[in-house]
Amino acid sequence: MAAAQREFAARGVDASLERVAREAKVSTGTLYRHFPTRLDLLMAAFRPRIEEFGAQAAQALSTADPWKAFVSYLENLFATQAGDRGFNDFLSRRFTDSAETERIHDQMCDQIAEVLERAQNAGAARADITRADIVNLIWSVGPVMDATRDTAPQAWRRYLHLMLDAYRAERSHRLAEPPMTDQQLYDAMVALNDRT
Amino acid sequence: MAAAQREFAARGVDASLERVAREAKVSTGTLYRHFPTRLDLLMAAFRPRIEEFGAQAAQALSTADPWKAFVSYLENLFATQAGDRGFNDFLSRRFTDSAETERIHDQMCDQIAEVLERAQNAGAARADITRADIVNLIWSVGPVMDATRDTAPQAWRRYLHLMLDAYRAERSHRLAEPPMTDQQLYDAMVALNDRT
DNA sequence: GGCGTAGCGGAGGGGTGCCTCGACTTATTC
DNA sequence: GAATAAGTCGAGGCACCCCTCCGCTACGCC
Numbered sequence: 001m002a003a004a005q006r007e008f009a010a011r012g013v014d015a016s017l018e019r020v021a022r023e024a025k026v027s028t029g030t031l032y033r034h035f036p037t038r039l040d041l042l043m044a045a046f047r048p049r050i051e052e053f054g055a056q057a058a059q060a061l062s063t064a065d066p067w068k069a070f071v072s073y074l075e076n077l078f079a080t081q082a083g084d085r086g087f088n089d090f091l092s093r094r095f096t097d098s099a100e101t102e103r104i105h106d107q108m109c110d111q112i113a114e115v116l117e118r119a120q121n122a123g124a125a126r127a128d129i130t131r132a133d134i135v136n137l138i139w140s141v142g143p144v145m146d147a148t149r150d151t152a153p154q155a156w157r158r159y160l161h162l163m164l165d166a167y168r169a170e171r172s173h174r175l176a177e178p179p180m181t182d183q184q185l186y187d188a189m190v191a192l193n194d195r196t
Numbered sequence: 197m198a199a200a201q202r203e204f205a206a207r208g209v210d211a212s213l214e215r216v217a218r219e220a221k222v223s224t225g226t227l228y229r230h231f232p233t234r235l236d237l238l239m240a241a242f243r244p245r246i247e248e249f250g251a252q253a254a255q256a257l258s259t260a261d262p263w264k265a266f267v268s269y270l271e272n273l274f275a276t277q278a279g280d281r282g283f284n285d286f287l288s289r290r291f292t293d294s295a296e297t298e299r300i301h302d303q304m305c306d307q308i309a310e311v312l313e314r315a316q317n318a319g320a321a322r323a324d325i326t327r328a329d330i331v332n333l334i335w336s337v338g339p340v341m342d343a344t345r346d347t348a349p350q351a352w353r354r355y356l357h358l359m360l361d362a363y364r365a366e367r368s369h370r371l372a373e374p375p376m377t378d379q380q381l382y383d384a385m386v387a388l389n390d391r392t
Numbered sequence: 393g394g395c396g397t398a399g400c401g402g403a404g405g406g407g408t409g410c411c412t413c414g415a416c417t418t419a420t421t422c
Numbered sequence: 423g424a425a426t427a428a429g430t431c432g433a434g435g436c437a438c439c440c441c442t443c444c445g446c447t448a449c450g451c452c
Contacts, residue, residue, distance in 0.1 A: 157373040165367050
């Protein structure tokens with residue numbers, strides 16, 4: 001449903017379903033008939049995007065140089081998110097009552113861990129970071145994109161490459177605060193759903 | 197008004213004024229009589245916090261080592277924001293119809309530029325970043341704090357110190373994307389008000 | 393053509409929030 | 423003790439939003 005994609009892209013996963021219906025020139029009843037829950041509509045809208053991302057990610061991962069693979073993975077991730085607030089929301093959270101989204105998120109997290117580890121094993125990425133730090137990065141870029149979407153739509157690229165300098169192994173400094181555990185990370189992603 | 201402080205802290209600057217009134221055991225009419233606009237209430241709630249921050253910032257700036265001053269300025273900034281979502285919102289945006297907040301934001305931006313420049317002139321911070329990059333950082337830490345507030349309340353420290361490694365002169369790699377201009381930065385801060 | 397059913401519209405109940413305004417209560421002042 | 427001022431309450435108009443349900447259309451099949 002193109003209207004839903006547009007609306008989620010512009011207003012995030014909490015977009016008004018009445019607006020979506022209006023935009024789609026359909027009544028709310030009809031919308032609810034086709035997509036009983038918001039999550040159904042969400043998945044219908046994002047499934048193509050998720051697959052598209054998956055394909056590009058696989059390609060990025062096939063790069064021989066582990067650091068370059070890491071970089072292009074993140075570039076691809078952010079490029080997909082830029083201009084689509086909903087997709088960033090989607091990746092930032094967990095929808096605990098859907099097995100499908102949980103699976104997608106788990107895969108996503110594992111993929112991140114994999115590409116990170118590869119870069120770490122090659123000595124390119126610092127050894128003291130974990131998947132949670134990358135998820136942090138995903139969280140953090142959301143408002144940057146929100147703020148700059150209309151004004152400086154490429155600003156996230158600069159932000160990302162600045163962050164990449166933080167992830168490089170060379171001359172990294174000791175971090176006092178330990179990384180989040182997987183459980184903490186999970187809980188934090190769930191918590192984002194309850195924020196007003 | 198303590199209730200407003202609590203509510204803004206928990207739910208951000210867009211918190212429901214009806215809730216604030218309820219929380220304060222007062223009717224909405226009374227609330228509106230005392231604070232005709234949301235911004236009035238906002239300022240009443242945040243003025244002490246802003247001053248407190250200003251004092252600590254001045255102290256941080258008095259540190260002799262420019263890099264240490266930079267670090268403790270940001271640590272202080274984030275510590276003030278941690279646990280207070282409203283303060284982060286407040287610093288992230290611009291409220292264009294209030295001369296007072298505009299002045300505060302201008303001062304804030306100048307202060308950031310100053311402490312950054314000092315670190316740059318000392319050769320500690322990389323020369324190719326600007327105040328806009330620090331504002332980016334402020335934007336970016338918001339959701340990290342939102343997500344981790346209940347789960348890993350110190351996570352923002354790790355995030356900050358990771359970011360600091362990106363700002364060090366010794367680690368810098370060339371950034372392809374130029375920094376935002378001051379005008380772009382301003383517009384972006386204003387734009388955050390319209391996001392649903 | 394008649395009838396069943398899948399699909400659609402939209403009213404409407406229940407909720408939240410913003411903000412106003414008139415009625416009411418509590419000082420204060422003379 | 424009365425008149426005035428200051429402060430308070432909460433109903434109510436308006437706008438959203440979520441979600442359900444019932445009446446209606448239109449199409450296919452006999």
